[in-house]
Amino acid sequence: MKAKNIFRGLTATFASVLSICYFLSVLAFERTGDINSFLKIEVPTIDGTEENTYFKSDYATVDDFKKAQQEHIEEVQRQGSILLKNDNNALPLLSSERKVTIFGRTGAHLNYRGGSGGVRNDAASIDLKTALTNQGFQINEAVYNKLASYSESVDNGNIAEPDVSIYDGLSFDGYKDAAIVVLGRYGGEANDMDVVDKDGVRELSLHKEEQDMLNLVKNSGFEKIIVLVNSGYAMELSWLDEYDVDACLFIGFPGQYGMNGVVDLLVGNADPSGHTVDTFATNSLSSPAMQNFGDFVFENLSSQPQYKKEYLVYAEGIYTGYKYYETRYQDQVLGINNATGNYGVFASENSSWDYSDxxxxxxxxxxxxxxxxxxxxxxxxxxxxxxxxxxxxxxxxxxxxxxxxxxxxxxxxxxxxxxxxxxxxxxxxxxxxxxxxxxxxxxxxxxxxxxxxxxxxxxxxxxxxxxxxxxxxxxxxxxxxxxxxxxxxxxxxxxxxxxxxxxxxxxxxxxxxxxxxxxxxxxxxxxxxxxxxxxxxxxxxxxxxNQFDDRDINYFYDEDVVTYLTRSDWSTFPKSYTNLTAADEIASVMTQSADSYKKASDAPSVDTTKYDQEKVYDLVEFREKDFNDPEWETLLNQLSIGDLSQMIGEHLGNSSISNVNYPENVSNDGPDGLNATNSYVLNAQFMAAATFNLDLITERGEIMGEQALWASSYGMAYAPGGNLHRTPYGGRNFEYYSEDSIVSYYCGWYQTKAMTEKGLLAAIKHFTGNDQETNRHGVATFMNEQTYRQNNLKAFEGAFTKGETLATMTAFNRIGVKPTSSDYETMTQVLRNEWGFKGINITDSSKDATTYMFTGECIMAGTTIFNNDVARSTDARNLIVKNNDGAIFNKLRESAKYFLYAYSRCNILNGYAKGVEAPNFTPWWKTAIYAVDGTLIGLTVISLGMFVYTAYFSKRKNKEEQQ
Amino acid sequence: MLDKVKSFLKERTFFYYLQAACGLLAFVGVIIFYIIDVTTIQGNITFTDESWLTLLFISIGFVGTIFTSVTNFKFAIIIPAIFYALGIGQHIYLLVFPFADLMTKVPFFTSNMDVANTVSTIFLVFAIIFIISLVGTIVASFSSLSKKERDI
Structure with missing residues (x-):
């Protein structure tokens, strides 16, 4: 092979690999946070002294902390599990009742947590069989092994319960003290329950496979039939009598050690004291909110891309969950307001609504x-x-x-x-x-x-x-x-x-x-x-x-297009508002394709405000400074335009800022346990709420604060969840507290307060109106102001006004037509002016929302930083520098003050004192990328040079020598 | 004219046809991919789909292949290789998002897991096509494309 061909081939090879690596490098740098999280990269911390360790753990060793987590999880499970039925004292099981058979796929494949971010540790979790055997039970191994070997896993709309024939040929003899039937429902992020699932039925209803299994159990001569519901959602359970079920215990998602607590309840080591935080309707579709849950697209926008055409109408008004059923019950009893009419009838006989049905x-x-x-x-x-x-x-x-x-x-x-x-x-x-x-x-x-x-x-x-x-x-x-x-x-x-x-x-x-x-x-x-x-x-x-007149869809039309439910006439039970036509004003905002932010004609130039001034203060000196202390201005003056821009683009953490000695740190999910070293998976958040014990909610906040302290520079948790269980089908109900805004108000208050006092920024999410996963990006969520304030806002309010949390994560959806993160009335008027919030207002992962969540609009509305989206830093810098725009520059300074104020109260300053420099931090994989890219550039240049030489100059030289 | 073409082709080596075929494969592939992308994928994903860049890079690469095919410039084949690689880089950049959904089992970048599966499969199939085209072009670049390459 000729030398020139070799070097040409090598040039093509190296240049090609370099070209591909360029894009991969860009990708890697954009997803820094994800990679750090995946590789479990630890951000450096400084060992503190007694004096400058501002947030201390309550535990002497990590083993002590792990033990405390386990005890907390078990206690929450004991106090949060809900005993729904217990005929003839079927529970607790007598000491003589220890030979049992487990039924149901979920019995061998428990849902320890829902499908969302945070710590995952299924392999280390205590399963039902282990928990039972630890308490002296003997399990029907043949049945259990059969279930354990069943490989189909739960998926969107697929409960994966095997056909009852899986039990064919298996004997239950000798294990008939009790049948423990475990039913499961699993959902999560971007995964609502399906109204019509893969079996063609309501996902929360009892499926044919489950019915067959229960009939088998019923007819097999068990002394007792115990049903455990391992679900993050309010299942339909009105069938319990039909299958002679003696007792039913709702166990939610139990986390890593919760099954120990469940078995404690089964054997009577403790008494269940959980109560439902949601309504368990006979038919899970029967609430007024369910009529407008799911996928709704404006007829005249149907050709638009995602995020620019979907809507929801909260036609139920304030009547979410029990507030509907109980209010209508009163009118049924009193015989007024068409309460027994054929409106919203799903389980009642004779087309006449009846509460008990x-x-x-x-x-x-x-x-x-x-x-x-x-x-x-x-x-x-x-x-x-x-x-x-x-x-x-x-x-x-x-x-x-x-x-x-x-x-x-x-x-x-x-x-x-x-x-x-x-x-x-x-x-x-x-x-x-x-x-x-x-x-x-x-x-x-x-x-x-x-x-x-x-x-x-x-x-x-x-x-x-x-x-x-x-x-x-x-x-x-x-x-x-x-x-x-x-x-x-x-x-x-x-x-x-x-x-x-x-x-x-x-x-x-x-x-x-x-x-x-x-x-x-x-x-x-x-x-x-x-x-x-x-x-x-x-x-x-x-x-x-009133701030939200235009979040009511009727605002945009001459005649009302939506009738809100009113208790004065139950015939207003909502219909499904499908295929609405977007009014021009709605369509205009929904289809907006570019940032509407423009530099105002009277905007000052950037140099009218100080920046990049000589370093006077370190952030740590502001730990106890009041928000209104004038010295904050001096600190802000130390920041460069680059610093301000960098702050905007979060990457599951934040980079250090040497001008104020702000250290590199980590942020991450989630509500059921932080994705951090030494964390255990906690019980699902709604199970903690079901304890109705605010001391345990406080303890949960403290545990999460400790999870951060036992990790490395873990400053902010995207937790807890504060949205409402508007319907039982919301995919993330398990990591929100309740259908009731007051339960959420209290729990958000106690939990964020505890987390904040431990030095962990508690970014309660997803603020707000994100009550379903379907179309969560950009869905226009319409409701009247009473509903918005009493339900959606109230659910979060306690965390801000009482818990004094210093962070919140905003939602992907729109409030009315305005994207939440660029909704001034929500982000600034309510959050900051009415509630006095002084912390960080971070978007949800905004890289996936660039087509409607525009940088300039969000900043001006009051968004502080953008989650996992470093490209927003470039946007911010361009907005400031290209137009010499002092208005947005000053807004970024305002954001920076909230940012620094929050972090001045955070555990990431442990070990810092005046003059202690924040270490520079570059994860090893970035160094490796630099090395690989540099090597490829070198190899490409060398091979290109050799190609040019061998192809052109050496041949010419030979010719000249020959001449 | 026909004789000139015949004579031109007679001088070409196997690798000439290989790089031409690879270029054609990449170009046809990217056209089909882009049509599928616009009509099927873009409405069902949450990440910013910049597949037009893939189309642009591979189209430029294909122009480079034509240039390589009709001239005798020794350096020419490096051009399509680089642009196919840029196209692949961009394609892989986008491919990562639906694949992340498959890994995490959370349809974050796609509207649901079925979409994640479909989109990932589509992206992967075309990634393989583009990579085959690139590899073929690189292999050809190690060899002479004509029996008598020009000296410039």
């Missing part, structure tokens, strides 16, 4: 082995302090089988005065809750619940604002009687109230049993005058008035 297990439901009595000792509503305080005595009346300690949940509800045609109000709403300490039989305990009356103020968008009468809308209290009640669940509390308000009414429960409410559990409080003043301003002094 439609309801499986209502919100707040949960049994215990022990019986409790609750006595309302006192309830006061202090109109001056605006607090309601209830004292409830709880007595453990014991149980004939179970003699251990038990805990009871006290739930406090209210019914507000309602006038037909006026602002919507649920007939019953939770406002507070508490839990007893573990009580021995016959022991009693006083639970005191104190709640702010803000939590039951009603947002009325037609009210005159009491602080600024030129404005419309504010939270109000109508004059009249307010009925406060404790109850075992929402239905029980409502029946108690009805026993006072309508003693003649015939009340019943979800099983159609006639019941009598207990008027002694009700306190009636009168408000003499309408109040539109108290909550017309927020605690920051900001007037709270």
């Amino acid at each position: 439609e309801m499986g297990y209502t919100f707040g439901y949960g049994l215990s082995y022990a019986d409790f009595t609750q006595t309302l000792k006192s309830l006061t509503w202090d109109k001056e302090t605006h607090e309601v305080t209830a004292v409830v005595n709880v007595k453990n009346e014991g149980d004939e089988v179970y003699q251990g300690k038990s805990q009871s949940v006290v739930q406090l509800y209210v019914q507000l005065p309602y006038t037909e045609g006026e602002v919507e109000k649920s007939a019953i709403q939770l406002i507070g809750y508490g839990k007893t300490i573990p009580l021995s039989p016959q022991e009693d305990y006083d639970v005191t619940i104190t709640v702010s009356d803000y939590l039951f103020a009603t947002y009325d968008n037609t009210a005159v604002n009491g602080s600024d009468t030129s404005k419309k809308g504010c939270y109000i209290f109508d004059e009249g009687d307010y009925y406060f009640s404790v109850g075992n669940d929402a239905h029980d509390a409502l029946n108690n109230i009805l026993s006072v308000t309508h003693p003649e009414a015939t009340l019943f429960d979800a099983d159609r049993n006639i019941v009598e409410g207990d008027p002694d559990l009700v306190s009636t409080q009168n408000l003499a005058e309408y109040d539109n003043v108290t909550y017309s301003k927020s605690e920051t002094g900001e007037v709270v008035s």
Whole structure:
């Protein structure tokens, strides 16, 4: 082979490899965070002294911490598992009942966690068989092994339950003390439950394979049939009697060690005390919200690309979950407002809506082995302090089988005065809750619940604002009687109230049993005058008035296109609003293809503000500086334009900034345990909420804070989740707290507060309106302002105003037509002005949303940084430098202040003191890329040179020599 | 004229035809891919699909192949190789996103796992086609394309 050909070939080879490597290098640098996470790259930290370790672990060793995590997971499982049925004291199992057979694919392939980010450790998780055998059970190995070897795995819309023939030829003899049937439902990120799944049925319904299996169990002579529901979603469970199920325990997703807790409950080492945080309807499609869940596309935008054509209409208004079923129940009992009409009938007979047919297990439901009595000792509503305080005595009346300690949940509800045609109000709403300490039989305990009356103020968008009468809308209290009640669940509390308000009414429960409410559990409080003043301003002094008129889809049309559900007439039960035509104004925003941000004509030039000034301060000196301290300006002046731009583009962490000695750090998922060294998978978040124990929620926050402390410079967690379970089909319900905004309010408050106090920035997500995964990118989510404020915003509000969290992750969807991250009214007016938020407002992974989430618009609306999207740094730099735009530069400075303020309160400053330099950090793989690319450039140049020489010069030289 | 063509082709080696065939394969491949991409893929993914760059690079590479085929410049074949590689680089850049969904089992960049599977498969099939084209071109670049290559 000729030399020239060899070098030509080598040139082509090296140049080609270099060309490919160029793109791979770009990709790698863009996805720095993902690669660091995948390779478990640890960011360097500085060993602190006693003095400059600002956030200390409570544990002496990592083993101590791991043990604490395990104990927490087990305890949450014991207190969060919900006993839905327990006939004839089937549970706890007697000590003689230890030979059991496990049924159901899930029994051998548990869902420990949902499909989302965070720590994964299935291999190390305690499975059901191990947990049972550790407690002395003997398992039918033949059946278990058959199930374990079944290879089909769960997938979108596929529950993967095998045909009942899998049990053919297997004997259950000798293992008939109990059949433990495990049913599973699994979903996750970008994976809603399917309304029609791969079996052609509702994914949350009982499938044919499961029915066949239950029939087999029913007819096989087991002493007891126990059903465990291993689901992140409220399954349809009204069939339990049909298959002679003795007991049913909802165990959610148990995390790494939760199955130990489950077995503790099965054997009576503990008493379950979890209560439902969602409604378990007979038919999972029966809620008004379900009518407008899923995939909806504007007819006239159907040819548009993704993110520019999808919408959702929250036609249910405020009536999410139990607020619908229970309010309609009241009207059914009272025979008013078409409550029994053929509207929204899914499980009722004779086309007449009936609560007992439609309801499986209502919100707040949960049994215990022990019986409790609750006595309302006192309830006061202090109109001056605006607090309601209830004292409830709880007595453990014991149980004939179970003699251990038990805990009871006290739930406090209210019914507000309602006038037909006026602002919507649920007939019953939770406002507070508490839990007893573990009580021995016959022991009693006083639970005191104190709640702010803000939590039951009603947002009325037609009210005159009491602080600024030129404005419309504010939270109000109508004059009249307010009925406060404790109850075992929402239905029980409502029946108690009805026993006072309508003693003649015939009340019943979800099983159609006639019941009598207990008027002694009700306190009636009168408000003499309408109040539109108290909550017309927020605690920051900001007037709270209508901001979201244009998030109601009817705003855009001359005639209403959507009828919202009203309790004054149940015939307004929502229809599915398919194929709506986008009004011009909607279409214009939805199809916008470029950033609308332009430098204003009066925008100052960049050099009117100081930057890149001499270093005076290190960030660590601002650890305790007030947000309004003027010295922050000096610190900000030290930042260069490059620093400001760099901050914008997060990469699952943030790069160091030497000008203020800000160290390199890591951010990551997620709500069920941080993706970090030494982390265990926690119980799914909604199971923690189901404990109704805010001490455990605090402990969860502390555990997550510790997970960060035992990792390396882990400063921000994209957690917890704060969205609502608007429907049972939301794919990420497991990592959000509840269908109820007040449960979310409390849990978000306690958990973020605990995380923040541990020095971990708790980016509660996905703020806000991201209540389904289908079309989550760019879906236009329309709702009226009352719904937005009382449901979606309220669910997050506690984390900001009470938990004082220093971070939030925004959602992919739009609020109305405005992308959430560029929605000024949400990001700035509500979040910062009304709620006083001083932290970081980070987008969700914005690289995947560049076609509608535009950099300039987001920054100006109040977005602080962009998640996993370093390209936004280039955008920001261009916006500043190319147009010499001082307006966006100043906005970035404002963002930088929030950014630095949050991190000044973060564990990443452990070890830092004045003068301690933040180390430069380049992960090894980046060095390797530089080396490979450099080598390829060298080889390409050399081979090209040799090719040119051999092809052209050496031949010419030979010719010249020959001449 | 026909004689000139016959004479021209008579001087060509096997590698000449190899690089020409590879160029044709890449070009036809990228056209088919782009049609599928525009009509099927782009509405179902969440990452910014810049497959037009793949089309551009490989089309330029194909022009380079034609240039190589009709001239005797010794350096010419390096050009299509580089542009095919740039096209492949861009293609692999995009391919990573749906594959990430398959790895994580979370359809983050695609609208669901079925789409992730389909998109990944489509991208992979064409990646293989483009790589075959590149490898063939590089192999040809190690050899003379004509029995008498020009000296410039």
